[in-house]
Amino acid sequence: MYVQRLELSRHSSTTLRDGFLLTTSAQITAIHRVGIKHVWIDELKGVRAVNARPWFGQLPGLSAPPASAADDGIDSALENARQICLDGTLQMKQIFSDARLGKILDPLETLPLVESVIRSIEDNPTVLLGMAQLKTQDNYTYQHSVAVCALMIALCLQYRLPQETLQFLGMGGLLHDLGKALIPASILNKPGRLTVAESAIIKQHPLLGVAMLDPDTTPPAIRDILLHHHEKIDGGGYPFGLRDTAISRYARMAAVCDVYDALTSSRSYKAAWNPAAAIRNMATWKGHFDQSVFFTFVKAVGIYPVVSVVRLASEHLAVVTEASGASLLHPKVRVFFSLLTNEPVPARNLDLAIPSIGDSIAGPDAALGWSSTGFPGPEVSLSRNGAGYAPQRQQEREWEG
Incomplete structure (x- = not known):
């Protein structure tokens, strides 16, 4: 991986510098030795690791389960999903660049990418939806576009919409924020609260985006x-x-997908929410979403979406690996940490829908600082209340997808 930036504390004293290719275990040891816990990577500069094992195989102190035919299938699906996200990021970056130069966009140019997303979601919806959650700060806007496209398609499949409609709505999800190409980065990435004037500017992006589309195609x-x-x-x-009904069903669908991905992504002005916590809190926002569309969305991604970190009744932490299916309350998970011993455990897969497993989800959990990707990472600020864990807003600013 290419390390774009090291997350150094104010007290760190090290000769390590940003911008290098991570190739040896000695480099990893050096990073750990000086107390660095988080790094930013640039996927576009990294070396493609076709045979890399997913998620926990590379975490210090954790070991992945033995390889199997099923693992080979998952590895292949992960690599395909990673490539789709990479290709989508590059294409959206070019589209935004063309938009800033005044080029009118024919949405059908994005059809090959959208069809790749459709095939991936149809084959294994959990893999691409999970991969699309992994974003870098510099490419957030482009990666968010790909993620909303994937979420829109997953939602469309729940409605069993015709193929042509599926394609159009996937393109709509991919291009929904096109107008932000003309919004100053200083406003989009401002850490603090927006002024009234700045808020008025950012609220123009829907109109700006439509104006960039070719009206004939x-x-x-x-x-x-x-x-x-x-x-x-x-x-x-x-x-x-x-x-109410003045808003079309397609726009209502896009609203849910846009908000969910924004909430579960880290931004300059807020930390990412655990996906399960995002779902739970979105359900309480009366008047924001079409409730029927929202409940259908929950069926698409699961009450405990892929890459949610959950606490099990056995006092283990696990990451959700497959959320859809007959039982939304009993997904497939991968256990990785014991709350009883406060240390990692060998990773193992559990299907909580199987009664003989004898375990269940007690609730979402990020209390130990596990990020929404399942890796030790930026903490989601949580507090205990009568309803369980609830995210606290990091800034007095409404999030922007």
């Missing part, structure tokens, strides 16, 4: 998603303050 569904994905059922959204 853009299906109405795509225009609708770009223009209305920030509208709310209670009329409190923008840019038009539409209410």
